[in-house]
Amino acid sequence: MKIYIITDLEGVAGVVNWDSHQERSSDTRATEWMTAEIQAAIDGARSGGAEEIIVAESHKVIIDKLDKEVKLVLSGGVASYLPGLDESIDGVFIVGQHARAGVGTGVLNHTGNSAIFNTYLNGIAVGELGFEMAYAGNMKVPVILLTGDAEATQEAKALVDSMETVTVKEGINKYQAISLHPEKACELIREGAKRAVERINEIKPFTLKAPYDYRVEFTTTQTVSKMCLIPGVRKVDERSIIYTSDNFQKIANMNLLRAYLYDAE
Ligand SMILES: [Zn+2]
Numbered sequence: 001m002k003i004y005i006i007t008d009l010e011g012v013a014g015v016v017n018w019d020s021h022q023e024r025s026s027d028t029r030a031t032e033w034m035t036a037e038i039q040a041a042i043d044g045a046r047s048g049g050a051e052e053i054i055v056a057e058s059h060k061v062i063i064d065k066l067d068k069e070v071k072l073v074l075s076g077g078v079a080s081y082l083p084g085l086d087e088s089i090d091g092v093f094i095v096g097q098h099a100r101a102g103v104g105t106g107v108l109n110h111t112g113n114s115a116i117f118n119t120y121l122n123g124i125a126v127g128e129l130g131f132e133m134a135y136a137g138n139m140k141v142p143v144i145l146l147t148g149d150a151e152a153t154q155e156a157k158a159l160v161d162s163m164e165t166v167t168v169k170e171g172i173n174k175y176q177a178i179s180l181h182p183e184k185a186c187e188l189i190r191e192g193a194k195r196a197v198e199r200i201n202e203i204k205p206f207t208l209k210a211p212y213d214y215r216v217e218f219t220t221t222q223t224v225s226k227m228c229l230i231p232g233v234r235k236v237d238e239r240s241i242i243y244t245s246d247n248f249q250k251i252a253n254m255n256l257l258r259a260y261l262y263d264a265e
Pocket of ligand 1: 008009010098112128
């Protein structure tokens with residue numbers, strides 16, 4: 001069995017502010033906690049029967065602290081959405097995830113970057129996790145485990161109720177939370193990962209019907225002006241664009257371009 005792990009930082013136990021990003025601070029504890037949670041997920045997957053594990057690195061995962069048998073997807077620059085996530089994967093884990101932009105009690109809630117107000121796929125409001133689930137689902141690959149704060153796990157469950165989730169902190173608001181101790185979080189993630197692998201056949205992929213509509217509401221009109229330079233992108237209103245395709249890969253590519261055209265003003 002082959003498991004692909006998508007990683008993020010903001011939904012890790014102990015993390016409640018942007019300073020936790022190693023890029024922005026000398027405090028490396030957050031990346032250590034994130035790395036430990038990823039390793040806990042790897043350990044759980046192995047004890048459940050997974051043989052091959054691929055980890056998509058983000059936010060400077062301390063890769064030499066991970067199980068030496070994993071394969072790492074590394075991105076010094078990004079021009080491909082989740083490389084290595086294809087039909088050969090049996091199940092996906094999303095570790096350390098946060099809620100979508102606008103969810104008040106979602107710790108560090110956001111979608112991609114601060115230029116995004118909302119994103120929708122076929123009319124369904126999705127954040128990063130919903131987009132990832134749809135991307136995998138388009139290849140009939142289920143996301144079988146998601147770990148993060150309470151709002152993130154609820155957001156995932158609302159899309160596929162049968163998936164396994166592990167809640168590591170409860171948000172009070174964007175920057176305050178009641179969190180588990182990092183070691184306790186790892187203990188629960190290990191158990192959740194094992195259960196997810198054991199239950200893989202009961203968990204459905206999140207599938208949408210083609211044609212796929214990708215609508216993005218931005219916080220700034222300038223990003224709309226830039227996005228409309230791309231052939232096929234249509235303006236919906238001063239803050240929103242829509243892009244439609246029968247090919248989900250093209251929707252994922254548009255999602256990457258959207259990140260490049262970031263404009264926070
Ligand atoms: Zn994220």
